[in-house]
Amino acid sequence: MTAPGPADAAAPALSLRLRHGFPGLTLDVAFEAPAGVTALFGPSGAGKTSVVNAVAGLLRPEQGRIAVGGAVLLDSAARLCLPPHRRRIGYVFQDARLFPHLSVAANLRYGARFAPGPAPQDDFDRVTEMLGIGALLDRRPAALSGGERSRVALGRALLSRPRLLLMDEPLAALDAARKAEILPWIERLRDAAEVPILYVTHSAAELARLATTVVLLDRGRVTRAGPVAEVLSDPDAAQGLGRRDAGAILHATVDRHDDDGLTRLSTAAGTLWLPRVAADPGQRLRVRIEAQDVILSRARPEGLSALNVLPATVSQVRLGEGPGALVQLRLGEEAILARLTRRSVAALGLEPGVACHAVIKSVAVAKGDVGSG
Amino acid sequence: MAGWLSPEEWQALGLSLKVAFWATLVSLPLGLVAAMALARGRFWGRSILNGLVHLPLILPPVVTGYLLLATFGRRAPLGAALDEIGIVLAFRWTGAALAAAVMAFPLMVRAMRLAIEAVDPGLEQAAATLGASRPWVFATVTLPLILPGVLAGAVLAFAKAMGEFGATITFVSAIPGETMTLPTAINAALQVPGNEASVWRMVLISVVLAMAALALTELVSRRVARRISGT
Incomplete structure (x- = not known):
């Protein structure tokens, strides 16, 4: 077993460089993300989800290197590519992807058994309380509302004790009211600073609310990256955000x-x-x-x-x-x-x-x- | 009750159940592997595998039976090799089970394959990101989700194995007590004049068993589906 090395405190939360050719799009992306929420922002087709999938190990890029907190997950030069289950990357999918045959509690506990070491004593209670899903534990995913599903998916990813949390437009499938319901939970998560988050969005409002760092992506390339206040107040970057959304x-x-x-x-x-x-x-x-x-x-x-x-x-x-x-x-x-x-x-x-x-x-x-x- | 059927008829029924049971049990894991490979695999020879699996469905059963005899007969190369290690298939109930399994295989694989193709690969990806290795993903996500299809395939295969006639009679003949299953027994009884009562009894049993199998599949898959959807 080439177990990932211990996390290096001085290393950036995520350091990523990758190249991959798709029909009609060449992804050529490099950026470093500090702790907090790093928002990957760009129009659809910019390659945001591909970047996130490469971090999760669901896409194997032709070339690249991905390290999370100092642990190398992918290094094409060294022919290293950890499979998804050995990366310890939590992934909150846009469509939640809860296991339909398991109860909410079993969904939440799914990843814990694979996480190394014993779980912190009150982990489960703390996360269910933080996300307000304690009352849903006995239900099946089919009996949940869209907002509840999103929160359970978030809790499930958190309880696998990931090194990094990926969120691929977790709010895109929800209506405005449900969005307003989830946003504070993600803010709490960010402010608790437990786990760095890579957050994919094409909503400027979500970006302004959640991000600490912004990476603007367009047609497979990074057009701008930096602290959120700096990027959002830059008239040049505003073009990349869509002028109406500036x-x-x-x-x-x-x-x-x-x-x-x-x-x-x-x-x-x-x-x-x-x-x-x-x-x-x-x-x-x-x-x-x-x-x-x-x-x-x-x-x-x-x-x-x-x-x-x-x-x-x-x-x-x-x-x-x-x-x-x-x-x-x-x-x-x-x-x-x-x-x-x-x-x-x-x-x-x-x-x-x-x-x-x-x-x-x-x-x-x-x-x-x-x-x- | 026991007097309702003649000893020969009881024997044929018992043998049929035994043959169908073993045929289903042994082909279950193989069917699952074949269904997974056909539904998910991207490998050279996939369409050849697909053709091979479905061949017994389209070949005349007598041809399948003869090919089995040519392969597993005591003088055939493979049959002789198996004979060496004490496995004899030709003209034995084990051979009847093999013939039934081969004939039922396409039906079993088809049902399982449909179920596997209905599983959202996104759920398996989600399980992998949570730390589950491939065997774990299969055991905890894929298998529970395809269970109705697997059960349906198994029951269908069992029913088909119960009724297999052409390949069986060609490969292992109809030896009372060894290879004379219900269908071959019905066929044999038809050859004897004045035996209509016996024929009818065995026909009735066949119909009841087939319908029971169908009802069982319905019941099981409905119950499993309800368990999955949680409603």
């Missing part, structure tokens, strides 16, 4: 809830008022500000209904091919994007270094765009 994240702390239904948050750029946020004062949040919800004003606006007027400095201007333009604004240490017309950019004389005010309508920030973190 939006950066602001970190905020809950100050207080007011009686008129608004919540006061403080950010690096000043006070932000949002419709009631379900979080306690003092809690750290990330708020996604969509570029199209931001209005710019050179002078501090007076007599405006919008509650949030944040002083900012223009740091980048990208004129689009059409009538639009993306402007990056610095607010303290953070940056957001504003989507304007080229005409406005010219009329206001916006260029790097210009001071202005960013106006954000409180109600424009969707509930789903506020998450922990």
Whole structure:
């Protein structure tokens, strides 16, 4: 047995380099992912699932090297390719793939017997409690709702005590309400920092909410990789996200809830008022500000209904091919994007270094765009 | 009750059950392997294997019987080699079981193969990512899911083995107490004038056994399907 070596604490959570030819697509991808949630983002057909399958061992790339926490899973140069069952990679499939002939409890316990060493005493109880599936244990997968199925699949993968968790669009098959139900569980998992996660998505909103690191993929290649706040506030990367979906994240702390239904948050750029946020004062949040919800004003606006007027400095201007333009604004240490017309950019004389005010309508920030973190 | 059938008829019924039982039992693992190979395998010679498995279904049974005799007869090379180590098939009940197994094999493999093809390979992949090696995946995921198909294949094969006539009579003849199964006994009874009562009794038993087998498959697969879906 060439058992995978012990995890090296200094090694990145995932280091990956691979090349593989498909009919019509050559996958040529390399990136390193730190702990936390690394989101693989790109349009369908970009090769996201193939990358994830290569990590799981379900796809054997022609060339490449994949190491997780220092343990080498694949090294084509050394002719090493561990089979899936020896990789200890948890995989949450889009379609859950629960075993239909086993109860929820048996599904959850399936992987534990293969994990090395004795399971931590309260592992099972802790995971079922964290995911809120304790009441479902005796049921069969056929009797579960879509959201419950996703949570059981997540719990099953976690209980196999993986080195890395792969999640391939786990929310894509769910409606908006079910998505809103699952997202907090994944945030909890990320914030507990138990296991690094490679998360495939083509939703910019999910990306903004969950990711710590972003890898943008297009036609089999990495077009951009980096910390989420940096990538999302980069006008060039915004092209890869789809212009309509452009939006950066602001970190905020809950100050207080007011009686008129608004919540006061403080950010690096000043006070932000949002419709009631379900979080306690003092809690750290990330708020996604969509570029199209931001209005710019050179002078501090007076007599405006919008509650949030944040002083900012223009740091980048990208004129689009059409009538639009993306402007990056610095607010303290953070940056957001504003989507304007080229005409406005010219009329206001916006260029790097210009001071202005960013106006954000409180109600424009969707509930789903506020998450922990 | 025992007087209802003549001793010869009891003997034929008992022998038929014994032959069909062993034919089914021994071909079960082989059938499973063949079905897995045909459903999942991507290897050279797959279509040849497919043809071989299905051959007894389309060949005249007498041809299959003769080919068995030519292969396993005491003077045939393979038969002689088996004779050396004390295994004799020609004109023995074991030979009847072999003939029945060969004739029933395509039906068994077909039922199992359909069941295997209905299993989502994604479930097996999921089991592998959870740490299960291939044999474990088969034992804990694939096999439970194809169980209705395996049982259906086994019952179908048993019923077919009970009724096998052409290959059996060619390969092992119809020796009372050794190779005279129900169908060959019916055939023999037909040769004797005034024996209609005996023929009818054995025909009735054959019909009842066949229908019981069919009902059993239905019952078992429905119960297993219910267990799987959990409703």
